[in-house]
Amino acid sequence: MTISTKSLFSGTVWTIGAYVLGTGMRTATNIVLAHLLAPEIFGTMLIVYTLRMGIELISDIGVGQNVIYNENAENPDFYNTAWTLQLLRSIVLWLIFIVAAAPIAYFYKSPILASVVPITAFSIVLAGLTSIGKSLLQRRMKLVTLNIFDVVTGLINSVATILFAYLSPTIWALVIGGVFGSVISTIGSYFLLSDIKQRFYISRLYAKQILSFGKWIFASSIVFFLSMYVDRLYLGRVVPVELLGVYGIARSISDLAGNLTMRLGNVVLFPFVASHAQTPRDQLRQQLSPLRTKFLLLAAVGFALFVSTADFAIRILYDQRYQAASWILPVLILGSWFSFLAYINESIILGLGKPSYGAASNGTKLAFLAIGLPVMVGFFGILGGVAVVALADLVRYIPILMGQRKEQFSFGGQDLLLTLTVFALIGLAEWLRWTLGLGTSFDSLPIH
Numbered sequence: 477m478t479i480s481t482k483s484l485f486s487g488t489v490w491t492i493g494a495y496v497l498g499t500g501m502r503t504a505t506n507i508v509l510a511h512l513l514a515p516e517i518f519g520t521m522l523i524v525y526t527l528r529m530g531i532e533l534i535s536d537i538g539v540g541q542n543v544i545y546n547e548n549a550e551n552p553d554f555y556n557t558a559w560t561l562q563l564l565r566s567i568v569l570w571l572i573f574i575v576a577a578a579p580i581a582y583f584y585k586s587p588i589l590a591s592v593v594p595i596t597a598f599s600i601v602l603a604g605l606t607s608i609g610k611s612l613l614q615r616r617m618k619l620v621t622l623n624i625f626d627v628v629t630g631l632i633n634s635v636a637t638i639l640f641a642y643l644s645p646t647i648w649a650l651v652i653g654g655v656f657g658s659v660i661s662t663i664g665s666y667f668l669l670s671d672i673k674q675r676f677y678i679s680r681l682y683a684k685q686i687l688s689f690g691k692w693i694f695a696s697s698i699v700f701f702l703s704m705y706v707d708r709l710y711l712g713r714v715v716p717v718e719l720l721g722v723y724g725i726a727r728s729i730s731d732l733a734g735n736l737t738m739r740l741g742n743v744v745l746f747p748f749v750a751s752h753a754q755t756p757r758d759q760l761r762q763q764l765s766p767l768r769t770k771f772l773l774l775a776a777v778g779f780a781l782f783v784s785t786a787d788f789a790i791r792i793l794y795d796q797r798y799q800a801a802s803w804i805l806p807v808l809i810l811g812s813w814f815s816f817l818a819y820i821n822e823s824i825i826l827g828l829g830k831p832s833y834g835a836a837s838n839g840t841k842l843a844f845l846a847i848g849l850p851v852m853v854g855f856f857g858i859l860g861g862v863a864v865v866a867l868a869d870l871v872r873y874i875p876i877l878m879g880q881r882k883e884q885f886s887f888g889g890q891d892l893l894l895t896l897t898v899f900a901l902i903g904l905a906e907w908l909r910w911t912l913g914l915g916t917s918f919d920s921l922p923i924h
Contacts, residue, residue: 491619494623494626499732499736501631505637507793507794509637509638509641510794512645513645514797515717515718515721516721518724519712519720519724520589520647521647522708522720522721522724523589523712523720524592525596526708526712527573527593528599529705539611540610540614542686543555543558543612543614543615546685549611549612550612550615551682552672552673557678557679557686562604562608563605564604566605567604569597569600570594570601573593573594574597577589577591581593584713596651596655598655598658599657603658606665607669609672610622617748629664632657632660633653633656633657633660637649637654637656637657699838702838703841703842703872704838706846706849707727708727710853710861711853711858711861715858718797722800722801723800726790726804729786730809748827749824749826749827749828757884761885761887764824765887769894772894773894779813779816780898780902781905783810783906783917784806784905784906784908784909784917786809787802787803787806787919789805790802803918803922807862808862808865811867812869814870814895818872818876821873821880822837822876824885825880834876837874837875838872840872840874840875841872844864844867858922
């Protein structure tokens with residue numbers, strides 16, 4: 477059986493294009509907001525968004541993944557059961573945030589969190605009301621429609637948030653902007669597919685299938701959140717909120733490549749591999765390998781340019797209050813290469829119906845962060861913490877590679893070659909900077 481990769485290539489191009497456009501809008505929005513709002517506002521909202529993301533991921537039962545993977549997904553009883561479970565979960569989560577708001581404010585010594593947390597968390601309910609049509613679009617590989625939808629809703633949200641910040645340069649601009657964006661996305665989701673009708677319904681059979689597949693998604697999501705966001709939660713207690721806001725901006729920029737890969741994995745690779753799960757693995761691997769090599773080679777060039785120019789971007793685009801990000805960002809970008817590889821491989825192995833490896837990899841990363849952050853921050857301050865975060869995804873990559881080898885679907889040799897290539901290109905770019913009298917990306921490291 478010959479595997480057509482046309483849909484994979486087309487989906488990849490559209491997803492990258494939409495992501496680049498969306499990222500450009502969000503970056504421009506953040507730059508404008510950074511001029512309108514103080515760093516401590518970003519620091520406070522970083523805590524709020526991290527906690528919200530954590531609660532959502534910790535309770536994830538894999539509704540979207542089920543719709544993509546399950547053979548009964550087009551059955552109204554199945555997708556309505558999935559939508560109903562999604563909605564019930566979101567309401568429970570919002571109630572949890574309402575109860576937890578005051579303790580959160582006390583823990584972080586920030587009284588305003590008691591008001592901000594419940595309102596921000598209402599976006600979870602709106603997300604629960606979102607039509608299951610978005611997941612069905614992924615299943616059907618209708619990626620053009622999905623990406624256009626995400627770009628349009630992102631643009632509306634960006635414009636609205638900037639307007640709110642201009643009218644009221646306080647934390648409430650970000651709070652109201654976030655809720656407004658969720659409203660637009662939820663309403664718009666019901667116009668994506670005309671052939672589905674949502675209704676409140678639970679089938680015992682399909683609920684059991686969803687929860688059975690979702691148990692590993694649930695486990696993986698818990699450790700994924702903790703491994704991805706424990707740095708924000710920990711640093712929120714040990715560094716000033718202004719520095720936390722600066723770190724949050726650097727982290728969000730460095731995560732761009734990883735977020736792109738995560739989106740490619742969720743929107744393109746996972747559905748594609750899942751739809752070809754019955755194809756002999758040797759054949760499927762041979763078909764994917766050349767495309768993967770070309771994509772990673774292009775990414776390697778991008779990473780080298782990203783690292784070697786990151787400090788310039790901070791100095792040009794942000795005012796003096798945010799300049800500490802000029803040394804934080806290049807270090808984090810170096811580590812994001814391994815995040816890039818890990819996301820690609822995890823999406824492929826999830827498409828083979830093996831979500832357990834994702835849980836193992838995130839658990840390994842979490843253990844590394846839990847031990848490394850207190851030790852390194854204690855000895856070297858914020859520099860030590862940033863170094864640990866940069867190395868964490870290399871640790872995460874290893875269990876995924878082991879899982880791929882066990883499933884006889886490994887790209888380890890390809891990854892090693894491209895990793896050597898990306899670091900060689902970074903070395904060349906830094907040398908060219910130095911010879912031109914521009915120093916290197918790491919000259920402002922706080923090494924004493």
